[in-house]
Amino acid sequence: MDFTVTQDHKELREAIASHCAKYPDEYWAEKDRLHEFPQDFLETFADAGFLGLALPEEYGGGGLGVTEAAIMMETIAASGGGLSACSTVHMPVFGLLPIVHHGSESLKQRFLPRAAEGRLRVSFAVTEPTAGTDMSRLSTTARKVDGGWLINGQKMWISGAQGAERLLIIARTTPREDCTKPTDGMTLFFAENDKDHVTAQEISKIGRHAVDSNMLFIDDLFVADEDVVGEVGRGFRCLLDGLNGERVLVAAECLGIGRAALRRAVDYANERIVFDRPIGMNQGVQFPLAQSLADLDAAELVMRKAAWLFDQGLPAGREANSAKLLCSTAGFNAADRAIQVHGGMGYATEYHVGRYWHEVRLLRITPIANELVLSYLAEHVLGLPRSY
Ligand SMILES: Cc1cc2nc3c(=O)[nH]c(=O)nc-3n(C[C@H](O)[C@H](O)[C@H](O)COP(=O)(O)OP(=O)(O)OC[C@H]3O[C@@H](n4cnc5c(N)ncnc54)[C@H](O)[C@@H]3O)c2cc1C
Numbered sequence: 001m002d003f004t005v006t007q008d009h010k011e012l013r014e015a016i017a018s019h020c021a022k023y024p025d026e027y028w029a030e031k032d033r034l035h036e037f038p039q040d041f042l043e044t045f046a047d048a049g050f051l052g053l054a055l056p057e058e059y060g061g062g063g064l065g066v067t068e069a070a071i072m073m074e075t076i077a078a079s080g081g082g083l084s085a086c087s088t089v090h091m092p093v094f095g096l097l098p099i100v101h102h103g104s105e106s107l108k109q110r111f112l113p114r115a116a117e118g119r120l121r122v123s124f125a126v127t128e129p130t131a132g133t134d135m136s137r138l139s140t141t142a143r144k145v146d147g148g149w150l151i152n153g154q155k156m157w158i159s160g161a162q163g164a165e166r167l168l169i170i171a172r173t174t175p176r177e178d179c180t181k182p183t184d185g186m187t188l189f190f191a192e193n194d195k196d197h198v199t200a201q202e203i204s205k206i207g208r209h210a211v212d213s214n215m216l217f218i219d220d221l222f223v224a225d226e227d228v229v230g231e232v233g234r235g236f237r238c239l240l241d242g243l244n245g246e247r248v249l250v251a252a253e254c255l256g257i258g259r260a261a262l263r264r265a266v267d268y269a270n271e272r273i274v275f276d277r278p279i280g281m282n283q284g285v286q287f288p289l290a291q292s293l294a295d296l297d298a299a300e301l302v303m304r305k306a307a308w309l310f311d312q313g314l315p316a317g318r319e320a321n322s323a324k325l326l327c328s329t330a331g332f333n334a335a336d337r338a339i340q341v342h343g344g345m346g347y348a349t350e351y352h353v354g355r356y357w358h359e360v361r362l363l364r365i366t367p368i369a370n371e372l373v374l375s376y377l378a379e380h381v382l383g384l385p386r387s388y
Contacts, residue, residue, distance in 0.1 A: 012068060013075050019048050020079035025352045028084050031210035032355060037163055038088050038210055041081075046118025051092045056100060059112035065311035066245045069093055070252035070303065077256025078263075080352060083359035084210040086253045087159060091115075091122045094249055097242040098168065098188055102230030107190060111166070123164040123193070125155040125216060126239070133372055134388075135170070135236065136182035140218065142171040142189065148224040149173075151191065155216040157366075161200040162212045167191045169218075170235045188235035189223045197221040207358025244320035245310050247373075250363055251303040251320075251327035257360040258296045258331030264353055265289055265338035268345075285341055292334040299326035318381045321373045328370060331360040 023041050031038050045051055054069045055061025062068075072093070076085045092115040099107050114120040131137040140153025151171050161167065167190075174185030193200075198221055200214040230238040266289060269280030279285050303326075306319035335357040339346030346353055364370050378384045 009068070009071055013071055015048075016050060016072050016075040017079060019045065019050070020076055020081055020085070023079070023081060023085070025080035028081050028210070029349055029352060029355060032084060032207075033209070033349075035209045035212070037160070037212070038084065041085060042088050042121075043118050045089055046092075046116070051089060051118050052112075052116025054093055055096065055112055055116050059100075059108055060116040061112065065307070066094075066248050067304070067307040067311050069245075070248050070307045073249050074252040074256040074259075077253045078259040079256075080260050082257050082260065082356050083208050083253060083362060084355075086256075087208065087211040090249070091124065091160070092118065092120070094242070094246060095122060095124050095168065097245065098229050098238045099190065101241055102188070102238045103190070104226060106226050107229065111190070120166065121160060121164045122166045122168060123158050123161040125158045125161070125167045125169040127156045127158070129154055129156040129215070133369065135186070136176060138170065138172050138186060140169070140171040142173050142187055142223070144173075145222070148222055149187075149189065149228070151189065151218050151221040151223060153218050155218065157203065158200070158214045158216050159211050161193065161198075161214040161216055162202065164193045167193050167198070167216075168229070169223075170239065173232055173235075183236040185233050186235040187232045188229040188238045190227045190229055191221055191223045192227075194221060207355065208362060244306070244316045246367060247320040247324040248303060248307045248310060248316075250367060251299070251306070251323035254324075254327040254331035254360055254363050255296060255300055255303060256331075257356050258292065258327070258334035261331075261335040261338035261353055261356045261360075262289060262292050262296065264351065265292075265334075265341040268338075268351070269341050272343075279341070288337045289341065292330065292337055295326075295330035296334060299323065299330040303327055318377065321376050324368070325370050325373045325377075328360065328363045332357075332364060335360050 052061035053064050057063040073086050096115055111120055128138055142149040142151045169189045169191050170186050173187040176182055179185040197219050199217040203213045203215060205213055269285050270278050272279045302319055303323035306316050306323045309316035309319055338353040339357055342351050342353055345351050375387050379386050
């Protein structure tokens, strides 16, 4: 087994870190405070050529894999940009893979190069208020009309929908009761975010304010036939293909936030003098930080293995799910411990650890809650009965 970091990966990490250094913690704290989308970060990141890293070369991308995308997301998060920065670039980096794998040539040519250039903002519209994690219960429908489809329904928690030009929406095209499998009969659409037919109502939330989250009310939204992604009725399958890759990227984001939190905690523990000595001299302060280092290192190994398996085209469900679980837990614990080490200052925005804590907390819930990750491992790896 060879754990040597390749020269390409080293250079990629350094290039991303050097770019992100232009956007320090204060930049992200300000965006968070103002609830302002980091458009300038998105554009300069695209100009530097990073945004399309995982998109195919023929559409202006870098043609690299999840391994490289994970290095990128981890480095962005670890710079202090946290989830705000990662959410800003997540869709172009990885969210368009259903189009790459299942989209028509026309869809690819019209949208992928623009995504790689940072000139296309897209939201991913899956979650619904009543269906919850049970996607088979989606109530948003698409009805066939001349030349396309009319979508009606509601979506919940849709990130970035205020400024998105397009929505990757899944909707029911055949009633659940008429399908052989509950997850059949759903179709994926790359719809225009037409404000005359889509109302985005922002949800007030506890963190990651730079990227808006919305309730969508969709009323007779027309989508042309050419903007259907993949086969009609097989939308769930189109989404499934990319799920393990997305789990890996989310794990990498958690890892990066955990590293940023740990770095700040160590700096503070070395600087802060109480009882005439640095607080980091106390084992009660240093042991939890050492534990976080070990936990992050262990979680990182599973994440790297999952990325490698995914890029080899090998089954990666076990490792990708474990990586998401372990990195989000280790990242959250590191952020929580970083707040504790800062004492009262952990609660002040000045030290940024509170922002990391809010952001990494979210990733224990989304894009899939950790309970459902455990259900996957219990059923598909351990062979226990399906629990839902
Ligand atoms: C800030 C934010 C941004 C988001 N961005 C997007 C986005 O851009 N696009 C999008 O489509 N969605 C988005 N989401 C939605 C997110 O993916 C969902 O919130 C998440 O998948 C959980 O679904 P839910 O909220 O419906 O929870 P529910 O399904 O209602 O579950 C609630 C709780 O019950 C648990 N639970 C449910 N069933 C079981 C079971 N069988 N066994 C054990 N536990 C169970 C869950 O684990 C969870 O803890 C976002 C959410 C947030 C908070």
